Amino acid sequence: MSTTPRHSSTPLTRRRFLSATGALGAGTLLAACGGGSASPGSGSASGPAAEPAADTYDGPNVELEFWNGFTGGDGPYMQALVDAFNSEHENVNVRMTVMEWADYYSKLPAAVTSGRGPDVGIMHIDSLSTNAARNVIMPLDDVAAALDLNASDFAEAVWNAGEYAGQRYGIPLDVHPLGYFYNKQVLADAGLDPEDPPMDRDSYEAALEALKSAGVAGHWMSPHTFTGSMTLQSLIWQFGGSLFNDDGTEVTWDQDPAIEALTWMVDAINNDYSPSDVGQDADAIALQNGQTAFNWNGIWHINTLKEVSGLEWGVAPLPNIGGTQAAWAGSHNFVMTSQRRPDENKLDAARVFINWVSQQSLDWAEGGQVPARSSVRESAEFQELTEQAALAQQVDYLRFPPAVPGIGDAFADFDQALNEAVLLTKEPAKALSDAAARATKKLEENRDRYSE
């Protein structure tokens, strides 16, 4: 925990971004002897960075590859946006390729290196810094400038996480917070008010007790990443803790607030508010089947529940269990990948595409997301999307992981601690401290890797 932060003094010069200068391709194999040939900081300015992105593209016909991981209910909404863009723009044809996120993140670097990568992609906010450090994606300051994006139009955390080493790498498309889904029928059957779900710790626990008397385990505690990890992260922040310190150099999930949060989840099992051994997705399915009352799930779950006929359900911001309002969220960001042979026309068209979709983010919200831009979020049209708007209320207290390369490596350990504790094989404090010890080593190694 207490190693000297030797990374902070030197800016990331040698492993710097090679930008679209074409050096990347040749650099891959010869890199070991390449040394510090890349120009730092200003490197990207040699290319298209100087001219702002235009609203229209009038060059020759181009094809753009657009990759993402929208395999769920959100995929068709993005495809519809792409189709609309293609029909409005005769000289640009965007082809969207969808794959599992896990595959996407492991394939993308290889595809970029071999020059067969997409032109435009989507990345989660916590992957931006890692991929920026690894030269997978390129700075987008010019796009941000052309889109007239500025910090005030975004939740601060979303905006800051898109920057790495002083440059912007992601254009936020949406935020997708954790929400509080409830089954109205189950609440009514247990004698609770289906229109007024409990919103603080005392009433929440009282409701769980009432549900228990009615023979219902009210909140199924998932030991898996979806949804357990996001629930635990939200709770840790609610109890006043955090996962990492601000600059992402230390793990703090072994401290008291985190132990308190995880203990609250485990106690729910011990008190029979939740069954033990909840399987992957079982918590969400139980809500649909009327076997449980509450499920903290991602905003993308809205469309899944809408498709279940006859289900009486509602959604609200997370109840405040720990004393501080907080909720987990992710954010989808547009990125442009580093190109071996940059094509000016394609880069221009890609900027137009990102610009265009960003302006249509209301249509995207229908897919079950909260638009990243405050102006869209506050529009009357968005407020008509009742469920999404309910979860958008959380936007001021959403939390994201710090923008540190390789931070994702630590989450495997965090998720394992959750798994062990919620499956009752380890005490919460022990599970968390064991995981913190493992993650700390990884963060230390990452500091060395990404600072050289």
Add this chain to the structure above:
Amino acid sequence: MATTATSPGRTGRRDSTGATSRIRRHAPWTPYAFMAPFLAIFITFVAAPAVFGLWMSLHDWDYMLEVKPFVGFANYLNLFDSTSAAFEMFWNGIRATGIFTVASVPLLVGIPLGLAVLLNRRFPGRTFFRAVFFMPYVLGVAVVGLLFRFVLDPNIGILNAAIDAVGLDSLLNALGVGTPIPWITAQPWAWISLVAMTVWWTLGFNTIIYLAGLQDIPAELYDAAKVDGASSWQQFRHVTLPGLRSVLVFVVVITVLASANMFGQSVLVTGGGPGDSTRTALMVILGEGLESFRMGSAAAMSYLLAVFLGIVSIINVLAVRERRKS
């Protein structure tokens, strides 16, 4: 599954040694010409990457980063240094792979043998049953994994519901087994589930190999045994098993390697849990190399695993060879 390509070697050799004199003369390079297409693919996609991996394992290797510092044997030494980040992860993975291999190989060698003997008899519907036992094998791991995740779910799965419906739960409770059974979320159930599912899924392959071996045993041997008054057990012990010896070696070696490569079942059904107890060596290596992008370390892990598997395979073959001498 991928290893099946090695099987044709055995029969091919027997034929050629018997007929050497009749083979037409050929240029010295002819055999190599025939091998060339395979060799080209083998060198490109197996040998060269393997050598490259060795090189990688001596570096802190991330192909996207400009600097790939040479670290000597540090990646290997880390795997034996209990203070490194990789140590616990790697050995827990090796342990998980070991448990699965030890638990599944005897079943995957034994059950298909029994099935093959049964399916080798003449009875109505024989072809149908052969197809039935082989059928799960044609399913992909994704299909099988997703299917079993929902069958085995402790709270909403069909298996626990069925146990409940037929009243088996009271019997289980009487035996000291708590219901509902946490099939995929607690040990030892998670291993029992993964092994049972793998046996159901892949036993057809070994059965087919055994069946082919059984059909190679001359019927005269059984006739002679019957004339000598051998019981059916004695026939199995002294005619069938010796006749299957070479097939058995093949099946054992292939099954050990396939079990040691277990990956998809854990990923899809248990997600490596509970804790990291079913996180196999391959899952660890994949995570290290393609999620954390520590490819040097992942390559070192792969090489260590390959060495272990090499040793195990040599022991397998030696064990059978000694029996031949006696």
